[in-house]
Amino acid sequence: MPAQPPKNCPWCARSLPSVARHAPGGTVCDVCGVTITTPWPSETQLDAAYAGFYRPASGRFSGPGDALLRRSRTRLARRLDALAPPGPVLDVGSGDGTLLDALHAVGRETLGLERHSERPDTRAVDIDEAGGPWAAIVMWHALEHLRAPGAALDTAARELLPRGILAVAVPNASSLQARAFGERWLALDLPRHLTHIPARALRARLAATGLRIERESHWRGGQVLFGWVHGLVASLPGRPDLYDAIRRPQARRRPLSAGKRMRILAIGTLLAPIAAFASVLEVALRRGGSIYIEARRA
Numbered sequence: 001m002p003a004q005p006p007k008n009c010p011w012c013a014r015s016l017p018s019v020a021r022h023a024p025g026g027t028v029c030d031v032c033g034v035t036i037t038t039p040w041p042s043e044t045q046l047d048a049a050y051a052g053f054y055r056p057a058s059g060r061f062s063g064p065g066d067a068l069l070r071r072s073r074t075r076l077a078r079r080l081d082a083l084a085p086p087g088p089v090l091d092v093g094s095g096d097g098t099l100l101d102a103l104h105a106v107g108r109e110t111l112g113l114e115r116h117s118e119r120p121d122t123r124a125v126d127i128d129e130a131g132g133p134w135a136a137i138v139m140w141h142a143l144e145h146l147r148a149p150g151a152a153l154d155t156a157a158r159e160l161l162p163r164g165i166l167a168v169a170v171p172n173a174s175s176l177q178a179r180a181f182g183e184r185w186l187a188l189d190l191p192r193h194l195t196h197i198p199a200r201a202l203r204a205r206l207a208a209t210g211l212r213i214e215r216e217s218h219w220r221g222g223q224v225l226f227g228w229v230h231g232l233v234a235s236l237p238g239r240p241d242l243y244d245a246i247r248r249p250q251a252r253r254r255p256l257s258a259g260k261r262m263r264i265l266a267i268g269t270l271l272a273p274i275a276a277f278a279s280v281l282e283v284a285l286r287r288g289g290s291i292y293i294e295a296r297r298a
């Protein structure tokens with residue numbers, strides 16, 4: 001059974017009307033423009049949604065996927081190390097710890113926060129119990145998983161050292177791909193994503209915390225090209241699932257025969273040039289499938 005829906009917007013905290021406008025994934029807060037997942041899942045439903053396939057111990061992706069992931073986290077760690085003042089780094093939503101390892105490799109002390117803590121350098125607590133201050137805080141595709149993302153941003157801003165850096169990536173609910181694919185958009189990821197945040201809501205909320213935005217990228221947050229290929233493939237009859245096809249068998253939502261998997265991968269390859277064109281377009285229009293922002297405390 002779903003949980004009681006929130007009375008106040010999880011993003012901007014204003015009270016929500018009893019009858020709200022519907023958008024893909026849920027209902028819209030008319031004040032900040034964030035869509036709130038409806039029905040609002042209970043903890044039991046979320047536990048079930050995170051169990052098993054989402055992140056098995058053997059890794060998520062087949063082929064070079066996990067290696068690519070490691071390389072991109074290494075780049076992020078080096079960038080943060082260059083930008084942030086000396087001091088420890090907090091990774092909110094640290095997942096399997098790939099970024100923690102990369103930060104450790106550049107000599108940073110780290111702490112990761114994760115729903116289920118499985119490493120000595122992670123804790124299963126909310127950000128307001130994580131201590132601080134931090135030289136940098138990373139919220140890499142994390143805010144959309146939290147029940148109170150607006151309050152978490154406030155805490156992050158407060159717990160930064162002077163000149164500290166907050167790095168945030170979220171799926172962009174106002175991207176061209178979100179509009180194009182609607183309820184089929186890969187990054188809706190229901191029910192794990194509890195809010196669907198348009199770029200302007202992220203900018204406005206960060207500005208309200210007093211941080212200064214130093215960089216905004218519509219590409220660096222990832223999932224731009226893949227979001228398009230996935231959406232185009234899922235628009236075909238039978239709604240083939242490319243995300244499952246690139247994952248290891250134990251990391252799939254549904255079992256997939258080898259023949260069907262090859263067909264889906266072939267279709268994805270055929271549609272890749274169209275997806276590449278759409279990706280370039282949405283990045284150029286600053287309406288990318290995900291938005292990445294670096295903001296600094298004064």
Ligand SMILES: [Zn+2]
Pocket residue numbers: 009010011012013014029030031032033034
């Ligand atoms: Zn709101």
